[in-house]
Amino acid sequence: MKKMQFAEYKKITLSALKMQWTYNKRLMIREIILNLAEKLFFYGEIFCTGRVLDIIVGSRSGDFTTVLMFILLVFSIKFFEKAFQTYSNFKRSLEQYDADEKLREKRIDKISRIRMDYYESNDLYRNNSDISSFSSREIDAYFDGVISVPSKILDIIIAVVAMINISPVICAAFIAVYTPICLLKQKMGISWIKFIRSKITLQSKLQALFDFVASRTTIQELKLFNSFDYIIEQRKKLFGKIRDESIRFNLKQTNIATLLTALPLALYYGMYFVLALSVCAGKMIIGDFWIAVNLATKLNDSLSSVSGSIRSFSESCVRFKTYNDFFESEEERTNGKKLPENADIVIKNLTYSYPESENNALDHLNMTIKNGKRTAIVGYNGAGKTTLSKIIVGLYNNYDGDVCFGDVPAREIANRDIYSAFSVAFQEYCKYPFGIRENITLSADVDESRYADVLRRSGCDKLAEELLLRDETPLNKEYDEGGTDLSEGQWHRLMLARTLYHGSRYVLFDEPTASLDPLIENRFINDILEQSTDQTVIMITHRLICMPKFDNIIVLDNGAVAEQGTHAELLKKKGIYYKMWSAQAEKYTSV
Structure with a gap:
């Protein structure tokens, strides 16, 4: 040996x-x-x-x-x-x-x-x-x-x-x-x-x-x-x-x-x-x-x-x-500087490639997400949108360049402090087998007044009334024989309620409506925007139905910023955004 x-x-x-x-x-x-x-x-x-x-x-x-x-x-x-x-x-x-x-x-x-x-x-x-x-x-x-x-x-x-x-x-x-x-x-x-x-x-x-x-x-x-x-x-x-x-x-x-x-x-x-x-x-x-x-x-x-x-x-x-x-795998940062209040998210020369890949998912990307504003990040599939979202919320750390909250680099902030600053919903979100209450709060320590308010605002209160054990009915028949299964639209309601309940300063949605038809998608995004008036909203999507309601739209292509501006400004440029909007506009005529 x-x-x-x-x-x-x-x-x-x-x-x-x-x-x-x-x-x-x-x-x-x-x-x-x-x-x-x-x-x-x-x-x-x-x-x-x-x-x-x-x-x-x-x-x-x-x-x-x-x-x-x-x-x-x-x-x-x-x-x-x-x-x-x-x-x-x-x-x-x-x-x-x-x-x-x-x-x-x-x-x-x-x-x-x-x-x-x-x-x-x-x-x-x-x-x-x-x-x-x-x-x-x-x-x-x-x-x-x-x-x-x-x-x-x-x-x-x-x-x-x-x-x-x-x-x-x-x-x-x-x-x-x-x-x-x-x-x-x-x-x-x-x-x-x-x-x-x-x-x-x-x-x-x-x-x-x-x-x-x-x-x-x-x-x-x-x-x-x-x-x-x-x-x-x-x-x-x-x-x-x-x-x-x-x-x-x-x-x-x-x-x-x-x-x-x-x-x-x-x-x-x-x-x-x-x-x-x-x-x-x-x-x-x-x-x-x-x-x-x-x-x-x-x-x-x-x-x-x-x-x-x-x-x-x-x-x-x-x-x-x-x-x-x-068990010897490297762990996240547990200590660091305090995340600044009301900070812009500033991304400088950001480059990222996945392990075992020779290509960059993000390539020298520069952008700023203004605090308190509604920012949409759009692009074709494979443009780097989801990769960017995971870097912003602190999940991915092995990148070149800088992601800063105000003037503090994310690398100098504890990962869990960044997580707690975001309410996040990805396209592939978790459908916990527990009841509505636990799916929303994800905690044994529940703020009852906030929970009741979120239940009403998201429309989940009516959903709970239809279930046998109300908000404690297990939401998976395989997990509990007395449980039930929800439709995709009902799960999206729960996802919205979960995001609202945690009430973080930044709200990030990554393709949350990819499985919905345009009409339901429009209603869902409107609900998000109406319920998040005091927060910084970041919407990552390739579906453009609600883009006119965003303050700034950033278009990604091949891992870099190709265009940015308001909906009207981007249409005038007749670039990537214009082509995407034109291709999808037919679906939106009835919305």
Whole structure:
């Protein structure tokens, strides 16, 4: 194993031990005690059993009381071993339940603090998806793997010391045979790591395709287009590739493992023959034969398992590395300067490109959004509008140039302070499965007067009256069988209410009406503008129905400002805006 690899696994192991101590230190201590106790139980049992056999065949002196005492000792050892193991398993199951919830909370908390830019990276996106099923059982398994290697080495040392006193030749033979086997299995373990890493991407694709088909929207569309067979074929291709690679690799590993089994087996049963000859020749009594056989078995098993543990440990290490990498992702700013009151948003020479992309989504963009004014940012699909919106609200931070609130750069303001300054609604907004009340407030601490006012102003009060449990009716039938599903127009009402309730100084809408027809779109935007008279409104869209009502319209093209001005001014220029308006005007004649 290369030095770089060793350093990596050392780092992951220390991280796993720290996490195990944080979430389940009792299990960690108990497992170490149990591991040591099992060794004492094992050697105590074979010693007592050997003495009983010696007394029975007359090799040692002893009476009924002595035999009974040794038998009771053996019984006590086995009883306490089983009882301790049962108790440990019971406690483990209880503690894992609590630890799993702590891990989920930690993951959600970490998600809230990771820079949003990182989610545009395929690696982090897949890691986040992969660790969604990560549990404390995997941490426990990794910890078991960590302590298993030194535990087996301790078993080997004890067995070797004991075997030297009985048969130095047999002891030397075991070590001579297993040393090259351990080295070869270590290489097999490293090969296993590489194989697992090469398979992760394909397995992620296979799982993602399965999760995709589980979506209600997907099922509906696949039914209408009769495309289930196509999805099945896609899965078969991925599965076939994984299967073929697995067969080739595992066949090679199996052939090597089979060859490595023959020599230890011959040695193990040859050991029986040599020890049996010693008993027949009177050189060894039956009790010592029993002890020697058990010690040799222990030595054989320990040598075999310590090499085999490398493979399972390596697999766990790859899995845990994904988890570890996720929690080491760079976090957002938590401290900084105060966001100025009533500030213009000034963007200077802004350039941004997505990870793993060679093209700029925004290219040396300059613009100013005036405080208290209504600003629309428009352009064709792919012009950079959504990217710009995410930079403005503080989600994306890895850009060149400056975004300033007044004269304070956004980079010097804590991300959460920027978030709290905005009420935001994107085209792909969240439809929480809770009731209307929770969908609007997103908090257990509710300002009742503001909530009642927002409910009335958005028209959601009438919607609530129609529901069985009013504003507490769950809004998802899959989440709660007593719930209901809303239409897209009703969800837009809720989105408006949510924005109004949070009442931030800046209101930003990014394509909020893309799924609505022109008439409903016009009403919705009018509602937004009427309800946001004291706020800075930023509307990002490629639909121009309400543009005459905005103070300033900024037209983006290829990530830069192509035109700006009022609706009338832009029409006179007969540029991009004029072409967009002309193409859409036919839809607006009846509005």
